[in-house]
Amino acid sequence: MTYCLGLALDEGLVLASDSRTNAGIDYVTTFSKLHVFTPAPDRLFVLLSAGNLATTQEVLNRVRRDLEQPAELGSLLGARYLFEAADYIGRVSLAVQRAHGPALQQSGVSGETTFLLGGQIAGQPHGLYMIYPQGNYFAASPETPYLQIGENKYGKPALDRIASPALSLADGARLCIVSLDATARSNVTVGPPFEVVLYPKDTMALSQRLKLAADVSLLAQMSQSWNAGIRRAFDQLPRFDWELAEPGA
Amino acid sequence: MTYCLGLALDEGLVLASDSRTNAGIDYVTTFSKLHVFTPAPDRLFVLLSAGNLATTQEVLNRVRRDLEQPAELGSLLGARYLFEAADYIGRVSLAVQRAHGPALQQSGVSGETTFLLGGQIAGQPHGLYMIYPQGNYFAASPETPYLQIGENKYGKPALDRIASPALSLADGARLCIVSLDATARSNVTVGPPFEVVLYPKDTMALSQRLKLAADVSLLAQMSQSWNAGIRRAFDQLPRFDWELAEPGA
Numbered sequence: 001m002t003y004c005l006g007l008a009l010d011e012g013l014v015l016a017s018d019s020r021t022n023a024g025i026d027y028v029t030t031f032s033k034l035h036v037f038t039p040a041p042d043r044l045f046v047l048l049s050a051g052n053l054a055t056t057q058e059v060l061n062r063v064r065r066d067l068e069q070p071a072e073l074g075s076l077l078g079a080r081y082l083f084e085a086a087d088y089i090g091r092v093s094l095a096v097q098r099a100h101g102p103a104l105q106q107s108g109v110s111g112e113t114t115f116l117l118g119g120q121i122a123g124q125p126h127g128l129y130m131i132y133p134q135g136n137y138f139a140a141s142p143e144t145p146y147l148q149i150g151e152n153k154y155g156k157p158a159l160d161r162i163a164s165p166a167l168s169l170a171d172g173a174r175l176c177i178v179s180l181d182a183t184a185r186s187n188v189t190v191g192p193p194f195e196v197v198l199y200p201k202d203t204m205a206l207s208q209r210l211k212l213a214a215d216v217s218l219l220a221q222m223s224q225s226w227n228a229g230i231r232r233a234f235d236q237l238p239r240f241d242w243e244l245a246e247p248g249a
Numbered sequence: 250m251t252y253c254l255g256l257a258l259d260e261g262l263v264l265a266s267d268s269r270t271n272a273g274i275d276y277v278t279t280f281s282k283l284h285v286f287t288p289a290p291d292r293l294f295v296l297l298s299a300g301n302l303a304t305t306q307e308v309l310n311r312v313r314r315d316l317e318q319p320a321e322l323g324s325l326l327g328a329r330y331l332f333e334a335a336d337y338i339g340r341v342s343l344a345v346q347r348a349h350g351p352a353l354q355q356s357g358v359s360g361e362t363t364f365l366l367g368g369q370i371a372g373q374p375h376g377l378y379m380i381y382p383q384g385n386y387f388a389a390s391p392e393t394p395y396l397q398i399g400e401n402k403y404g405k406p407a408l409d410r411i412a413s414p415a416l417s418l419a420d421g422a423r424l425c426i427v428s429l430d431a432t433a434r435s436n437v438t439v440g441p442p443f444e445v446v447l448y449p450k451d452t453m454a455l456s457q458r459l460k461l462a463a464d465v466s467l468l469a470q471m472s473q474s475w476n477a478g479i480r481r482a483f484d485q486l487p488r489f490d491w492e493l494a495e496p497g498a
Contacts, residue, residue, distance in 0.1 A: 153402035153403055153435070154402055154403070154405060154406050156403060156435045157403050157406065157431040157434060157435055158479070158483075160434050160435050161434070161476055161479050161480070162479070162480070162483055170488070170489055170491075170492050171483075173489070174483065174486045175483070178483065178486070182406040185406060185409050185410070186402070186405045186406055186409050208489075208491060218487070218489075221487045222486055222487060225482075225485060225486050225487055226482055226483075226486060227410055228482075229478070229479075229481060229482020229483070229485055229486075230407070230410050230411070230478075230479070230482055231410070231411070232478060232481070232482065233474075233475055233477075233478020233479055233481065233482055234407075234411055234420075234423070234424070234427065234475075234478070236474060236478055237423045237427070237471055237474050237475060237478075238467070238470045238471060238474055239419070240419055240422070240457075240467075242419075242457060243419050
């Protein structure tokens with residue numbers, strides 16, 4: 001499984017992913033799911049993927065090739081708006097899935113991959129897009145500043161409570177780590193190392209790129225602090241009437 | 250959708266459910282999903298359901314009829330062990346699904362229902378069972394004292410952090426409310442009123458039966474307290490190195 005998420009904040013973007021990949025439950029490996037493209041000084045893209053690993057890698061290979069060779073479907077260099085870049089990724093994804101679709105269908109395997117694309121092209125606002133396996137896409141909004149792909153349920157409650165466009169990039173990174181940590185606790189096919197990148201808008205460069213392994217103290221500290229905080233929140237919940245009525249309560 | 254859960258604690262049982270039912274996304278109604286049976290002074294059962302409402306109601310009707318009429322599949326009165334009661338519910342569930350199965354399959358509708366059965370028969374330990382639509386079942390254990398049916402993912406992180414057989418019944422009730430609240434926030438097809446019952450072991454009677462409506466202050470207080478506690482936990486997360494290095498941080 002996989003869990004990736006992104007936050008579109010007033011200050012910029014935070015994108016994060018786990019790095020556990022599994023083919024069935026008994027073949028678990030580690031692959032980075034967070035890919036940064038800076039094909040020209042006027043643009044930066046971060047692409048996150050959840051789904052078929054072969055589809056994902058072929059999409060990435062074609063996207064890189066399209067930056068060097070004359071490209072039929074366009075390229076990240078040709079996009080004038082961020083939505084055009086999302087549209088391009090969607091078309092490449094669909095072309096890859098179509099190329100392998102008949103053989104995959106015969107084996108009953110899904111070649112589908114869903115992408116998150118965050119980034120900015122100079123002169124345009126920064127943004128965050130979800131790109132479906134069918135090639136269509138939509139953007140995060142101030143009302144819902146987060147997008148998730150993969151195993152998205154366990155990590156959603158924290159986002160629903162805390163995510164807001166006004167969060168600082170550092171708070172956004174903490175929220176992503178908390179959401180990843182909750183997911184990894186409840187689903188063993190999601191796990192560290194976690195990758196987190198911070199993009200301050202209009203800079204066309206990442207300000208931070210973190211790789212949090214399970215044995216690295218930052219992740220352990222975050223995880224322990226969050227767990228202790230949840231415990232405190234639980235211990236401070238209101239008592240029931242009947243408890244207050246009990247002697248010694 | 251539905252979300253029900255139970256906790257098998259050293260002190261006894263806590264069982265809880267939401268009460269929102271939907272047929273498609275545009276027909277949402279309220280039905281109790283928590284049913285208490287005390288057919289004799291030596292036994293108490295609480296049955297929670299998630300799945301097809303018609304299957305659920307017919308199972309309940311047959312279970313009640315089997316207490317009054319000669320019963321082919323047995324009855325809750327005939328069970329000598331809690332697992333026999335779970336086995337009986339599984340057989341009734343399967344019989345109901347088989348009766349309507351062919352017609353449901355033609356319409357592409359699932360008649361499946363999953364049950365949680367908590368309770369005790371005098372002379373036996375209290376226990377909590379999950380009963381699958383296929384009629385088989387398993388019990389909660391000290392290692393995993395909680396069982397969930399329905400929309401189980403959003404409410405699982407809190408359980409994974411806090412659930413333990415050593416919790417008091419009141420703490421168990423608070424944990425169930427927190428888990429229900431998280432689920433209702435993230436999935437609109439799960440919602441209040443929430444029902445929560447507490448069963449102190451060896452008493453053959455519920456000590457508390459709560460119905461928490463959205464506009465009743467206890468639920469609002471729990472929800473606000475939990476939300477504020479999560480916020481505090483978030484605000485107290487460790488800072489990153491680069492934040493500490495920033496002037497004024």
